[in-house]
Amino acid sequence: MSWKRSERLIDMTNYLLSHPRDLISLTFFAERYNAAKSSISEDITILKDVFELQGIGKLITIPGAAGGVKYFVQVKEDQVKPFIKNLCELLAVPDRLLPGGYLYMQDIIGNPQITDQVGRMFASKFSDQEIDAVMTVATKGIPLAYATARYLNVPVVIVRKDTKVTEGSTVSINYVSGSTKRIQTMLLARKSLKEGSRVLIVDDFMKAGGTINGMISLLSEFNASHVGIAVLIEAEEVEDRLVEQYTSVVKLSNVDVREKKITVSEGNYFTK
Numbered sequence: 001m002s003w004k005r006s007e008r009l010i011d012m013t014n015y016l017l018s019h020p021r022d023l024i025s026l027t028f029f030a031e032r033y034n035a036a037k038s039s040i041s042e043d044i045t046i047l048k049d050v051f052e053l054q055g056i057g058k059l060i061t062i063p064g065a066a067g068g069v070k071y072f073v074q075v076k077e078d079q080v081k082p083f084i085k086n087l088c089e090l091l092a093v094p095d096r097l098l099p100g101g102y103l104y105m106q107d108i109i110g111n112p113q114i115t116d117q118v119g120r121m122f123a124s125k126f127s128d129q130e131i132d133a134v135m136t137v138a139t140k141g142i143p144l145a146y147a148t149a150r151y152l153n154v155p156v157v158i159v160r161k162d163t164k165v166t167e168g169s170t171v172s173i174n175y176v177s178g179s180t181k182r183i184q185t186m187l188l189a190r191k192s193l194k195e196g197s198r199v200l201i202v203d204d205f206m207k208a209g210g211t212i213n214g215m216i217s218l219l220s221e222f223n224a225s226h227v228g229i230a231v232l233i234e235a236e237e238v239e240d241r242l243v244e245q246y247t248s249v250v251k252l253s254n255v256d257v258r259e260k261k262i263t264v265s266e267g268n269y270f271t272k
Helices: 005-018 026-033 037-054 075-092 112-125 142-152 210-219
Strands: 057-062 067-073 133-137 156-159 168-174 185-190 199-205 225-235 248-255 261-266
Touching: 005 026, 005 037, 005 067, 026 037, 026 067, 026 225, 037 057, 067 112, 075 112, 075 248, 112 142, 112 199, 112 225, 112 248, 133 142, 133 210, 142 156, 142 199, 168 210, 185 210, 199 210, 210 225
Parallel strands: 133 156, 133 199, 199 225, 225 248
Antiparallel strands: 057 067, 168 185, 248 261
């Protein structure tokens, strides 16, 4: 089959977007499209310029016989700022308040467009890191973790607070909740994470950081390490925060139950 350049560009774009961070050889594309490597190189140059101009991501070419091209997701500040602003407005709706000062979040966590965009942002933030897995704790952080892992092309590891018979043997630790100061337990299946893995921790909400600190401690049981922490929402005025280095999309400053007012602002995504 003979491919026109326009057809090659469309198919190549789709393939690269579906295989982020994979090294794809020029030989693979040349055989796929029955084209010369020189033509494939020209195609990649075209895509590289368009990807960067439109904020789709960046293409990294690696020379040599074992080289090829890799796609890394990347977001532009001018494209993400409006998204964060809209997210803040959505979170500040008074009807979101629940008894006890909690916020209803399911409509946001369950919105595939929102979670996908947050996943792109997290993957872009840590695109230059060597990452083997994305870790989160059940349950609300799971959609965000999967969205992030999709763009990093790595598996998701889910920490739980109860045992699942289908997961086999587990490693468990006790940790102190940063907000309630209570001792709690979290566990992870032994087969879910390889020793020495480099892990990105993702969660939906962080107050004092006790749960995230617990996940960091759990990683040490696997001789693994965390390369970063990314949260959708951080609580601003927290005493004795247990986590210092993290990336947040939005910041929850105040919840006034009596006045039914929620104060939300941009997080530290662009400053960290």
